[in-house]
Amino acid sequence: MLVFPNAKLNLGLYITGLRPDGFRNLESVFVPLPWSDALEVLPATSGSLSLTGIPIPGEPSTNLCWRAYELLRADFDLPPVQMHLHKVVPIGAGLGGGSADAAFALRALNDLFDLNLPPETLEGYARRLGSDCAFFIQNTPVFAHEKGDAFTPITLNLTGTACKVIYPNLHISTAEAYARVVPRPPRHDLRASLAQPMKAWRDTVSNNFEDALTPHYPVLGELKGALYAAGAVYASLSGSGSAVYGLFPGQEMPPSLPAATDYLVWSGVL
């Protein structure tokens, strides 16, 4: 079975409080971004995970795809599997790439071995692998809250919107990024702000990580400025960075932008 774990973008991200478990409560809107890895899962006589594409730090046994398999194998009688992951989505980018791999592995195993687990049960397994993972089980735009793993449906449709995402070859660890932000209540109600025309978002929709990280990584501010200068109606850091995106509604494709050769760029429509 071949699946294509896609990335996500965060539209607004407010870190609202510290939780008793040491994690933070947040409010954000997650939307799928069609920048994808490729993951193959096959029944086999012995278990293995092979990797190509962007190198992933850590042993294959710690890879989130493999951890997803081990999580299900602890509860179900699964045969060995052969997995192959071709990594395309940059790591430490705030695009949820590793989380998507984990969630798509759960979904693929559920389908391949007829486990018939409903989405709510798969979300429960996904939450155990990371805060971002559960989103990718249903993979539709949602308002996310609590640890970023509790969802409320949202009527936001960005389908067909031209978008450019730039990863400035800078790995920002999620834990490091969280440590730099002081939680506080959001200045604006996120869902009410996103219900306004997109041209208003620049003043009302923000990502708390952006303010905390830009002084340490000025390239983030430079990229956002370049996207606005190129005509973006809204531009922001995604998640905990370092990827920065711009939205260009009404255009067939985003404009081309000069970028350093070691940057990774995705251009397309949502």
Ligand SMILES: C[C@](O)(CO)[C@H](O)COP(=O)(O)OP(=O)(O)OC[C@H]1O[C@@H](n2ccc(N)nc2=O)[C@H](O)[C@@H]1O
């Ligand atoms: C920044 C976001 O991408 C926004 O969507 C996510 O919150 C990150 O989710 P993730 O990469 O799945 O993060 P996890 O693997 O669950 O946690 C990594 C680390 O980030 C911090 N963390 C994460 C999520 C959260 N709600 N509060 C936190 O404080 C914790 O220090 C944790 O040890």
Ligand SMILES: Nc1ncnc2c1ncn2[C@@H]1O[C@H](COP(=O)(O)OP(=O)(O)OP(=O)(O)O)[C@@H](O)[C@H]1O
């Ligand atoms: N399949 C995978 N893809 C990416 N990273 C993985 C994977 N499996 C395990 N990891 C580990 O997770 C770490 C990346 O997590 P990190 O949260 O920084 O980035 P991310 O997956 O790109 O998502 P985000 O930055 O949006 O949270 C890597 O350092 C790596 O050790």
